[in-house]
Amino acid sequence: MLFLCYPKCTTCQKARKFLCDNSISFEERNIKENNPSAKELTEWLKMSGLSVRKLFNTSGILYREMGLSKKLDNMSQDECIELLASDGMLVKRPILVTESKVLVGFKPAEWEKLI
Numbered sequence: 001m002l003f004l005c006y007p008k009c010t011t012c013q014k015a016r017k018f019l020c021d022n023s024i025s026f027e028e029r030n031i032k033e034n035n036p037s038a039k040e041l042t043e044w045l046k047m048s049g050l051s052v053r054k055l056f057n058t059s060g061i062l063y064r065e066m067g068l069s070k071k072l073d074n075m076s077q078d079e080c081i082e083l084l085a086s087d088g089m090l091v092k093r094p095i096l097v098t099e100s101k102v103l104v105g106f107k108p109a110e111w112e113k114l115i
Helices: 010-021 038-048 062-063 066-075 077-086 108-114
Strands: 002-005 027-030 093-095 102-104
Touching: 002 010, 010 108, 038 077, 038 093, 038 102, 062 066, 102 108
Parallel strands: 002 027
Antiparallel strands: 002 093, 093 102
8 A cells, every 4th residue: 555645744643543553554655755646646536536626635835825726616637637746735635545446535434444
């Protein structure tokens, strides 16, 4: 499993603890230092079944500074993905990627189903 997180994020810390407490092995990737590529985001979007808007970190400073809540409706999916790929801090986290599923955000009940 691939676990994308921002180490200073408390939700990411809770998710990491969940994985460790359940003895789940994972590869950790700092989303700020090694942000997802457009290709990865496109693949994960399909696997997650979510809309592209759900991949945005709507509570992030950068999201608010850029005024994205007003701009996203006028952007195509490809434009949104390119924007997300430009800076990992725009991407909602944590993200857990398995061979067949992608979970975005930490909802313990969803993560328990996966394991």
